[in-house]
Amino acid sequence: MTTRVMLVSPAAGEAQREVRFDDDGPLGAAGVRRARAMAGSWPAAARIVVAPSVRCRRTAEELGLPAEPASEPGPPGWAMGRWRGRTLAEVSEEEQEAVSAWLSDPGFTGHGGESLHALCERAGDWLGELAATSGRVLAVVEVETVRAAVVAALRLPPEVFWRLDVPPLAVTELSSRGGRWNLGLGSAR
Secondary structure (H helix, E strand, C coil): CEEEEEEECCCCEHHHHCCECCCCCCECHHHHHHHHHHCCCCCCCCEEEECCCHHHHHHHHHCCCCCCCCCEECCCCCCCHHHCCCEHHHHHHHCHHHHHHHHHCCCCCCCCCCCHHHHHHHHHHHHHHHCCCCEEEEEECCHHHHHHHHHHHCCCCHHHHHHCCCCCCCEEEEEEECCEEEEECCCCC
């Protein structure tokens, strides 16, 4: 039994441009245009999964993917506690040591949210649920979920998360057979 999961990162919004901890803001006009240009270019999928954020739901809509209830709810993004909605520059200025710890300690929860370790574990559990059935899954999920899913699937150390770049509307393909995940690089759609 093979499960193929195509992880699609959302189109760009203001939070990415401003390097802001997710505040569930809307897509930017350029992000909407790019997503619309990609509409209809997706292979058929047995399941469509869309994370609950405004950005992911709007991206799925602009990509021409079925809206709820036709799609399944996907995992939420990284819970950033009191940092949510603030820019990295603001937080770094006020909490330099905490930001340093966040970037170096996968267990850090000093912001009152979820640790990197917990995020990767949650993404791995979600992939395990998806792998329980065969077929292709198309999932529009937050960038941090894509990164955490790759870390979890390949059983990489959590610190690798920081070395993975995922641009807006990127497609990352993972396939599972017999409980082992593979990462498809440069997959053609």
